Amino acid sequence: MGRLLAFIPLAIAAVFGGFFLWGLNPDRDPNNIPSVLISQPAPEFDLAAVSGLETPGLSRADLVGNPGPVIVNVFASWCVPCRAEHGVLTQMVERDGLTLFGINYKDKPEDATKWLAELGNPYERIGSDLSGRVGIEWGLSGVPETFIVGSDGTVLFRYVGPVVGDTAISTFREALIQAGAFPRGQNG
16 A cells, blocks of 8 residues: 555656647647537627716627628737737728627726727727627637638638738638638739
8 A cells, every 4th residue: 555655646647748738739729628619609698888988788699690791809908919910800800891899807897997998990880799608608718719710600710819910811801701701803
């Protein structure tokens, strides 16, 4: 029995070593977090507008019946990567005419209002998720996260992390093309 107990620390070290090596695997993409929402209807939700903004709130009903897919971006003023991706999303709205909805996640309304006044407000609608409950329904792992939702309200794509840099923008644009956001032959 004493010899068996002597091997327990070695077994524990082997398990931790295995997790460490798995984490160092160059083929593993930490942003590739599976979502049970893909190809499923977006969750039911109804969020009030961010207090102090003239932009209307957001509900699941707003995701249905649009002429094309919409982008749903989950952001917060306290999120540094959200600030980094804001310009990219703004450009997609201004240049490509895409529809962008926002979920302001666990953010003080006055901070969100100030942040959007400073950076500009590209969102057609923004729902205030002060409690984080809707974020849980969407399966968030953090902010920012950006979804592409079809005109029937089906979640088509999820991007975890900021949409910045050539690879991220290319991946997101390809998902928009696949979702039918651009007419044939136009790739945005």
